[in-house]
């Protein structure tokens with residue numbers, strides 16, 4: 571931990587503290603209610619990531635139901651709820667009820683933050699696994715997760731279908747899916763790729779919401795990078811989707827990979843289709859010029875670009891721009907948009923260019939129709 575005034579307050583030794591477990595622990599880190607204290611969760615997220623844990627951060631202001639859907643669809647080993655706003659006696663029991671309602675009453679819930687000692691028995695009584703306090707050490711935080719990890723078993727056939735899909739995806743991604751498992755490709759499998767920070771997750775979230783508006787059920791698989799040093803990952807794309815609005819009409823799954831290791835992807839796609847989804851959107855890890863492997867797995871690829879990413883020579887290079895079936899010029903309100911579109915037109919060779927401002931939902935209907943309705 572930090573020793574002097576100039577040391578980062580969150581410095582910890584990056585080390586795989588979970589490599590001995592049956593699988594990489596998956597944790598949903600959540601803050602429910604009107605609680606804006608996010609220093610603690612950010613610290614916990616980094617500690618977990620740097621200890622070999624896959625952390626899904628769902629953002630502030632979650633509802634118990636949104637968190638429960640996330641826990642089920644992400645197939646987490648535990649939920650880590652950080653409660654600082656004195657609403658734990660109301661929201662935590664509700665979270666446990668919702669976990670049961672969405673079909674995963676077995677997922678462990680750990681609670682930490684500002685929890686008066688006298689409230690601990692009531693939380694344990696309603697089903698919380700453990701309660702942690704301010705000043706919880708790094709070792710305790712990692713241990714709180716390790717204790718929840720058990721080998722993956724298929725869920726019972728009569729369990730919730732999304733819960734079953736989520737578990738099948740976990741098994742497939744760990745390379746252990748039985749070869750006899752029925753697979754079916756969804757009607758539409760589209761890939762969204764592009765540089766880190768281009769706005770891919772916000773675009774995917776906006777397109778998912780558009781799909782829901784049209785009465786479609788959308789599945790998303792979003793890849794984020796896995797640390798080659800610890801095996802840990804911070805899976806942060808999910809927080810772009812407003813689950814308070816789309817509820818479980820969007821099945822969203824975050825997964826970590828190193829580089830472009832898509833060896834399980836065809837099975838993942840087949841499982842999503844076999845679960846009845848006709849549309850699957852796959853978001854790649856933030857891609858570089860040479861990251862083109864996604865095109866071997868999807869039907870259509872959208873390459874997301876933003877203004878200010880380089881001169882026109884960059885556009886002529888072989889690689890990622892060649893795999894686009896269509897281009898998205900996102901952040902169209904930023905300076906340099908006209909130049910970007912002009913340069914894209916030069917290399918597009920007739921491929922369509924869609925201008926979007928994903929954060930405002932602009933251009934999303936046109937993109938959805940081009941990529942998904944007509945795809």
Ligand code: B12
Nearest residue numbers: 605606607608609610650652654656682683702703704706
């Ligand atoms: C910094 C701070 C703020 C900052 C927040 C900055 C930020 N972006 O987070 C600011 C100034 C904005 C703020 C505002 C407010 N605050 Co304030 N704030 C604090 C303070 C001083 C420290 C919190 C902190 O960052 N700690 C450091 C982090 C690293 O620790 P942590 O969050 O506790 O997390 C650790 C452990 O708890 C544990 N942990 C946490 N969750 C979990 C979960 C699991 C599963 C596990 C294993 C471990 C674990 O692990 C972490 C590492 O050890 C506390 C008092 C205190 N000493 O705790 C008050 C405090 C939390 N705030 C309080 C209040 C009332 C407010 C305001 C409502 C004040 C007001 N009237 O406006 C607002 C609300 C803001 C909002 N939107 O919600 C009260 C809450 C009272 C309560 N719950 O009963 C406190 C306790 C102060 C007090 N004594 O009254 N606050």
